[in-house]
Amino acid sequence: MIKLKELRQSKNMSQQELADYLGVGQSTLSGWERGATCMTSDAMIKAANLFDVSIDYLVGNEQAEKEMKRFIVLPAQNVKEISPDGILPPSAIKRNEHLCLLVTGDSMEPDIKEGDIAIVRMSDSYKSESIVALSVEDNCRALQHVTKVDSGIILRSLNPKYRLVCYSTRQLKSRRVRIVGRLVEIRRRYL
């Protein structure tokens, strides 16, 4: 990964210094810089934060420009918030603990399909390796599988043709992108 070497040299860091920062051995870092092995997602997030570049830039994704760092990459919209009437019983609507979302697109196939209704329990806490709903500027817009890592979170669609999105702890604190709750149920009608 030539970019990693360039970025390290631009900061006048030695391999040992960067390896220590990323929490790996110097030989591991050397392998990453040569492109012999792939960086761990945790290290990617740490390095992207340190050098203030996007993950795309770091891994040499050609379409991605260094300028992208100023924007937070958002997960593609795959849900639309809908009224809970007729989905949740009136008593549950009154408690206001759940959101109802209509799934659009194929990004969560094969488990979750277009037209399904997702019921999300609003909560600040969520588990790693679960499916959560994300809001951007308080509009709920995506269901994503979340993995917690030391320095942030990695979001992915279940359909492998869609890209990963990573957020550092710092970006999550900005509250522009927020995890609103965890998926508890998917409903699909047949008749």
Next chain:
Amino acid sequence: MITRKKINEDGWEMIPVYGAVIAGEPQFRFEYEDTYEIIPPELSEKGECFAMRVWGDSMEPEMTEGDVVIVLSRHDCNNGELAVVSVDGGNATVKRVYKENGECRLVSRSEAYDDMVYSMTGERRADIKIMGVVIELRKKFDKIRYAR
């Protein structure tokens, strides 16, 4: 057939979730699980409904073990519908049902399972009982407490 049902004032119904539906004579035996699903008037108006927990992996990835199906009680189904069906007194499972040329074909979603074809006529006719048609799938993403 369904012994427990509570109806609240808004037309919403609480229906029992069966852990298993076991075909037996003279009637089916339902294994209670002590959990309920609440269904809207739109579904309960269609007729008598029950809920059943899905077991096994034959309908993956559409349905995984622990998911719940809302079933409209019926003794027959249309070609290609998803139904809860029991063969020769075995436990009821969810399958897509096709009837053609005197045969009944039960189709799993998972490619790991072959279609099951049964004769509906003659001496070797199978005893195929349809217990209902699946009208809604409720995939559960919080399954730990349902581990069998």
